[in-house]
Amino acid sequence: MDTEAVRTFVRAAELGQLRHAADELGVTQQAVSKRIAALERVLDVRLFTRTARGVELTLDGQAFLPHARNLVTGVDRAVTAIRPGSRALRIDVLGLRSAQAVVLHDYWRSHPETDLDVVTLRVDDPHVAVAAVRAGDVDASFRSVTDPATLPHEVRMIHAFGSPLELLVGPRHPLASARTLTPAQLRRHRIWVPGIAPRSEWADFYDQLATAFDLRIDAAGPNFGNEVLLDILADSADVATLVGSRDRYLWPANHDLRRIPVVSPTLVYPLSLLFPRTDPHPRLQAVIDHFASLAPLPEAVWLPSWAAAPRRSDAGAEQT
Known part of the structure; x- marks a missing residue:
């Protein structure tokens, strides 16, 4: 599973806007859409529905979000643990x-x-x-x-x-x-x-x-x-x-x-x-x-x- 796609899903879910997620992650909105689409294919579920105000989580997206947050946090901690200057x-x-x-x-x-x-x-x-x-x-x-x-x-x-x-x-x-x-x-x-x-x-x-x-x-x-x-x-x-x-x-x-x-x-x-x-x-x-x-x-x-x-x-x- 692509951890950057998971990170992108988490930020989009928290911000409610693909454009805002793209700005925060430093990528294009198209890249955000592609990452989420690829993640949905891997999981074989829809994670978002589009609305006039942005995106909303589906029931599957709501179920996946807390686990996705834990996954992103775990990856960040793993990287910090071995990076000179930031690790112990x-x-x-x-x-x-x-x-x-x-x-x-x-x-x-x-x-x-x-x-x-x-x-x-x-x-x-x-x-x-x-x-x-x-x-x-x-x-x-x-x-x-x-x-x-x-x-x-x-x-x-x-x-x-x-x-x-x-x-x-x-x-x-x-x-x-x-x-x-x-x-x-x-x-x-x-x-x-x-x-x-x-x-x-x-x-x-x-x-x-x-x-x-x-x-x-x-x-x-x-x-x-x-x-x-x-x-x-x-x-x-x-x-x-x-x-x-x-x-x-x-x-x-x-x-x-x-x-x-x-x-x-x-x-x-x-x-x-x-x-x-x-x-x-x-x-x-x-x-x-x-x-x-x-x-x-x-x-x-x-x-x-x-x-x-x-x-x-x-x-x-x-x-x-």
């Missing part, structure tokens, strides 16, 4: 409990009028996220390409914000009573980070972190998700993990887990944002501006070699 701002995050999702949620709470679509591509290789940005599948992605030379010219990468790391331990762990910890105090302790995928940005991050501070970072074993990890930490006297200070984790009260900031230097996971270099989504800049409102990083920080140098204003530096 679609941003990829690593997980819905990640720091990226938390920051986006904070932004949305301050700007509830923003039509925001937060998605997770569930890919480990950041170059797959780059391809999704190039193809227009997402408007932006919180991913870092650790070798900027491999980033295509059509995609821009900027520094978004830094996520300070905390040690997460159960009550029986020997470091559980500490209020803060230095990287040197983490040595010899098993830091379990399941799910470190080859070629991922976080694999590079943890490799450099382990080398820089002689840490025992263990990625062995399957990743059964955060809930299982938290259960293991609650019962363990020797296993810890690292989490971002803005990452959202929930656990039963009897787990008594402790989040302990790592300082001197603060270990920072740098978060970047990928988006098209030309014609980005018009509502993306407001989100980027929001990064500047985040709390600045401490003076003494550690970052991997591929990240931008730390600054007191922790937002908006382009990485090229």
Whole structure:
């Protein structure tokens, strides 16, 4: 069924004049007559009768009109859902409990009028996220390409914000009573980070972190998700993990887990944002501006070699 013919029928029915419908749709009156005639042939009914004052709906036309309106509305919504600039701002995050999702949620709470679509591509290789940005599948992605030379010219990468790391331990762990910890105090302790995928940005991050501070970072074993990890930490006297200070984790009260900031230097996971270099989504800049409102990083920080140098204003530096 020709949806433009249906749209033409709806406007003619609402206006009662083929000429008025033609003027509103930007076509000739003859084109309106042809569209309605074609629709009547498809439906095998008469939709209008002509009168001295214009057109009136037949009984079949009256029955068809509410469904035709729904059809036109559905088509318009479908087009809006995929049209850049009019559809929701679609941003990829690593997980819905990640720091990226938390920051986006904070932004949305301050700007509830923003039509925001937060998605997770569930890919480990950041170059797959780059391809999704190039193809227009997402408007932006919180991913870092650790070798900027491999980033295509059509995609821009900027520094978004830094996520300070905390040690997460159960009550029986020997470091559980500490209020803060230095990287040197983490040595010899098993830091379990399941799910470190080859070629991922976080694999590079943890490799450099382990080398820089002689840490025992263990990625062995399957990743059964955060809930299982938290259960293991609650019962363990020797296993810890690292989490971002803005990452959202929930656990039963009897787990008594402790989040302990790592300082001197603060270990920072740098978060970047990928988006098209030309014609980005018009509502993306407001989100980027929001990064500047985040709390600045401490003076003494550690970052991997591929990240931008730390600054007191922790937002908006382009990485090229």
